[in-house]
Amino acid sequence: MNNLRRKLVGVAALLLLKPFAALAAAWNKDAFGAKTPQDALKGIGAGNPAPSNDLAIEAPQIAENGAVVPIEVSSAIAGTTAIAVIIEKNPFPLAAQFDFQNGALPYVKLNVKMNETSDVRAVAIAGGRQYTASKEIKVTIGGCGG
Amino acid sequence: MAGAMKMRATLGSGYTDVRVLMTHPMTTAQSNQPLHFIQNITVKQNGKAVVEAQISQAISRNPVFTFRIKGGAKGDKIEVSWLDNKGETSSIEAAVA
Numbered sequence: 001m002n003n004l005r006r007k008l009v010g011v012a013a014l015l016l017l018k019p020f021a022a023l024a025a026a027w028n029k030d031a032f033g034a035k036t037p038q039d040a041l042k043g044i045g046a047g048n049p050a051p052s053n054d055l056a057i058e059a060p061q062i063a064e065n066g067a068v069v070p071i072e073v074s075s076a077i078a079g080t081t082a083i084a085v086i087i088e089k090n091p092f093p094l095a096a097q098f099d100f101q102n103g104a105l106p107y108v109k110l111n112v113k114m115n116e117t118s119d120v121r122a123v124a125i126a127g128g129r130q131y132t133a134s135k136e137i138k139v140t141i142g143g144c145g146g
Numbered sequence: 147m148a149g150a151m152k153m154r155a156t157l158g159s160g161y162t163d164v165r166v167l168m169t170h171p172m173t174t175a176q177s178n179q180p181l182h183f184i185q186n187i188t189v190k191q192n193g194k195a196v197v198e199a200q201i202s203q204a205i206s207r208n209p210v211f212t213f214r215i216k217g218g219a220k221g222d223k224i225e226v227s228w229l230d231n232k233g234e235t236s237s238i239e240a241a242v243a
Contacts, residue, residue, distance in 0.1 A: 026186075027185045032200070091176060092175075092202060095202050095205060096204075098197055099197065101195065101196060102191070102196045103216040104189070104197045104216070105213075105214040107212075108199075108211065109212035110212075112204050113205070143206075144204070
């Protein structure tokens with residue numbers, strides 16, 4: 001009896017969980033599957049972003065370990081609603097996209113893997129326009145095998 | 147193992163600083179292991195989504211992120227959750243200190 005009850009509870013739990021999985025937030029498969037920085041940019045709707053000095057990338061010039069490269073991106077462009085990070089020479093260049101709303105500041109600090117020395121490009125979206133800045137990070141040991 | 151999280155939410159000058167650590171293998175297509183990585187992250191402040199992130203396998207193993215939310219007050223409820231490519235999820239909640 002107890003066993004049956006446990007099983008029924010288990011099934012009920014699974015049924016309850018399913019709809020949540022179905023509600024899974026969107027993941028931009030095309031952009032993340034892109035194999036060139038140009039296709040990644042197009043994938044996030046930023047085919048031809050304008051260079052901007054108001055988009056700052058803080059990162060080491062040389063990363064000894066490509067498996068953990070700390071990168072900080074912040075935008076001083078008014079009305080920034082999204083920031084994306086593209087590692088140009090990674091097998092799949094788009095690393096992340098962050099959408100900001102309800103008071104979140106256009107700022108993020110993250111750790112990324114880098115396969116080799118590469119330009120790291122930040123893209124900001126503000127008022128429907130796209131802006132970009134980039135910085136080269138030299139990598140001693142690649143970090144994509146992890 | 148994927149799951150456990152740690153978070154610290156503190157007040158900075160004019161903003162709330164949210165530092166979060168996720169336990170996750172974040173394996174890539176280049177490794178010899180099955181592709182397993184977090185795809186979506188949501189940060190909420192008092193129940194309202196403030197940051198929605200989509201991330202790839204290029205985020206380091208056991209991801210660490212810092213986010214900032216304008217203003218905020220002690221006691222604000224911050225919640226961070228993730229969803230990976232296998233449908234696994236985890237979340238953590240803390241009050242701003």
